[in-house]
Amino acid sequence: MKICLFDIDGTLVLTDGAGKDAMIDSFQSTAGIDVQTTAVRVSGKTDRGIAKELFDAHNKELTEEAWQLFLTSYMTGLARNLPLRQGRVLPGIEALLNQLAEREDVALGLLTGNVAQGAYLKLTHYDLMHHFAFGGYGDLHPDRNDVAQAAKDACEAHLGHPVAGDQIWVIGDTANDVRCARHIGAKAVAVATGVFDREVLAKSDPDLLFDDLEDFGPLLEAILE
Ligand SMILES: [Mg+2]
Incomplete structure (x- = not known):
């Protein structure tokens, strides 16, 4: 059994700022925190972590009540x-997920900084949710490493048995995705379809590095090896 844990933004889809802009609007309307879009770096971080960072930077306490207000x-x-933005599913993703989902010996999950x-x-919205039966999300954990552990735990609960780190592939578009893969002993695939280019991602030392997943043959081969 092989497990593939996919990041969402910059890996499966680009939302054309739908998420980031909604987040920034929410900080302004629920916490009175006025932030410039360009001042907020969200790639590879968790929603909880971004919220905590911004509240801290403005000397506000991220209470559970403030978090719930922000989230709603x-x-x-x-x-x-x-639906108002020109987002899209990234190249090769639909075909790759279809092929992986057909296999009995592969389980597909999410490992994302997004809240569930x-x-x-x-x-x-992008008609990909049906492929994913479990995941680790950014509701509780500011640190992506903890989300990786949560995704592994959710996978074991879904399968009903323990899995070893080397059965797991984490696919993401940032150095943080690679780092959190290592935290659970997983293999890491970096794909340069987000904000970071190949050269930057190479420094995080992923097992595999791709410009995009249009030609996903080599990835499939490595996963199924
Ligand atoms: Mg991402």
Whole structure:
């Protein structure tokens, strides 16, 4: 059994800023935190981590109540933005997921900094959600390494047995994706379809590195080896 854990933004889809803009609007409307779009770096981070960073930077405490208020407004904005933006599924992704989903010896999950509901909204909008039965999400953990452990735990609960790190492939578009893969002893695939180019991603030392997954043959071969 092989397990593939996919990141969402910059790996499966690009939302054309639907998520980031909804998040920034929510900080402004629920916490009075006025942030410039360009000042917020979200790639590879978790939603909880981004919220904590911004609250800290403005000397505000991210209480559970503040988090819930922020989240409700963020999800409303995300649902509203998605159909208005020119987002897309990245090259090769639909065919790759279809091929992996057909196999009995592969399990597909998510390893994303998105909160679970955000992941659901994005992947439902792009008609990819049905491929994923479990995942680790950014609701609770500021640190992506903890999300990786949560994804591994969710995978074991889904399969009903323990899995070894070297059965797992983490596919993502940032150095943080590679780092969190190592945290659970998994193999890492970096794909330069997000904001980081090949040269930058190479420094994180992934097992495999691709410009995009249009020609996913080599990836499939490595996973199924
Ligand atoms: Mg990403």
